[in-house]
Amino acid sequence: DTGVSQNPRHKITKRGQNVTFRCDPISEHNRLYWYRQTLGQGPEFLTYFQNEAQLEKSRLLSDRFSAERPKGSFSTLEIQRTEQGDSAMYLCASSLVTATGELFFGEGSRLTVL
Amino acid sequence: AQRVTQPEKLLSVFKGAPVELKCNYSYSGSPELFWYVQYSRQRLQLLLRHISRESIKGFTADLNKGETSFHLKKPFAQEEDSAMYYCALFSGGYQKVTFGTGTKLQVIP
Numbered sequence: 001d002t003g004v005s006q007n008p009r010h011k012i013t014k015r016g017q018n019v020t021f022r023c024d025p026i027s028e029h030n031r032l033y034w035y036r037q038t039l040g041q042g043p044e045f046l047t048y049f050q051n052e053a054q055l056e057k058s059r060l061l062s063d064r065f066s067a068e069r070p071k072g073s074f075s076t077l078e079i080q081r082t083e084q085g086d087s088a089m090y091l092c093a094s095s096l097v098t099a100t101g102e103l104f105f106g107e108g109s110r111l112t113v114l
Numbered sequence: 115a116q117r118v119t120q121p122e123k124l125l126s127v128f129k130g131a132p133v134e135l136k137c138n139y140s141y142s143g144s145p146e147l148f149w150y151v152q153y154s155r156q157r158l159q160l161l162l163r164h165i166s167r168e169s170i171k172g173f174t175a176d177l178n179k180g181e182t183s184f185h186l187k188k189p190f191a192q193e194e195d196s197a198m199y200y201c202a203l204f205s206g207g208y209q210k211v212t213f214g215t216g217t218k219l220q221v222i223p
Binding site for chain 2: 004035041055
């Protein structure tokens with residue numbers, strides 16, 4: 001297992017387009033988190049799953065953002081009608097429910113909205 | 115709501131000098147605190163957690179509930195310590211990890 005993987009690593013899109021990011025967690029990890037990071041800021045929590053259930057979603061997350069983890073394995077994060085303010089690094093992390101707080105991060109997917 | 119504050123965006127020290135990266139938190143429950151590190155061109159990774167009370171790469175951190183602090187310390191900085199350091203809080207009630215804004219540690223040779 002090579003750890004958490006994310007793709008694409010980089011995405012450039014035009015404002016108004018939809019984008020989707022994929023995250024493959026460490027196989028035995030039942031928790032999966034999505035974070036967003038902008039320049040000069042720490043990772044900002046977006047949402048998390050325990051197995052296939054989405055248990056919490058940030059109030060800062062607009063309705064244009066949706067995440068799924070259909071079979072409790074990989075997850076997707078979709079942003080509809082992208083805006084320039086969505087430009088950021090999107091980080092995925094996974095953990096065991098018995099080791100809460102110990103997150104294993106992917107390398108991130110960088111989104112640039114023109 | 116929980117919050118993590120790292121007051122310094124940049125900390126520059128000379129090699130061999132002591133290092134202290136500051137972290138303060140606010141949380142009404144019983145917190146679990148962590149330090150994460152991101153070296154250049156690498157992914158964010160866990161450095162240490164307060165409940166293990168261990169020293170990793172010479173770094174230690176003590177949870178001070180009275181001062182709501184979890185400062186990261188190392189007695190003698192090495193060039194390879196140069197990186198971004200993030201303090202993080204796991205809140206059992208919300209079941210999520212909240213990160214500070216990070217401190218860039220620059221060790222000058």
